[in-house]
Amino acid sequence: MEFSSQQRVAAPRDFVFEQASDFTAFERQALRRGIEIERRGGPAPVGRAWSASVPVMGREREIAAEIIGFDAPQDYTVRGESSGLEIVVRVEAQPETTGESRLGLSVTLAPRSMPGRLVLQSLKLARGTLETRLAGRLEGYAREIEARWARRAG
DSSP, X not given: OEEEEEEEESSOHHHHHHHHXXXXXXXXXXXXXXXXXXXXXXXXXXXXXXXXXXXXXXXXEEEEEEEEEXXXXXXXXXXXXXXXXXXXXXXXXXXXXXXXXXEEEEEEEEEOSXXXXXXXXXXXXXXXXXXXXXXXXHHHHHHHHHHHHHHHHO
């Protein structure tokens, strides 16, 4: 099962990718939301990994994630596992001819066990809501990047 969304961002691709790959900022954001997170691996992007305890669908879920591909300033891929699901997240930043960029996010979910199949089945029932939520979050994040660029270029 795959979810994806793209959003235009009024900022150069290099800046968009820099912001979208600021893993330290994502860690701080998770901690502010009360998510327990632990970083593993070195400073290089590929091989950096995390383990976290995240409330999902009313239950605490353990998530393990690792960066498996990093091609700056174009894209990166994170692979994770949780509750019998394999989760692959790909983030892309593409330049537009107008000087803007396009930020793309795709999330692929695949079951690895019977509990994973059950979780995936319940997610399929909520697919429309989840796609709308993903698009809204990506749009909000794109506006944040634009605001940071405006302050920096300012």
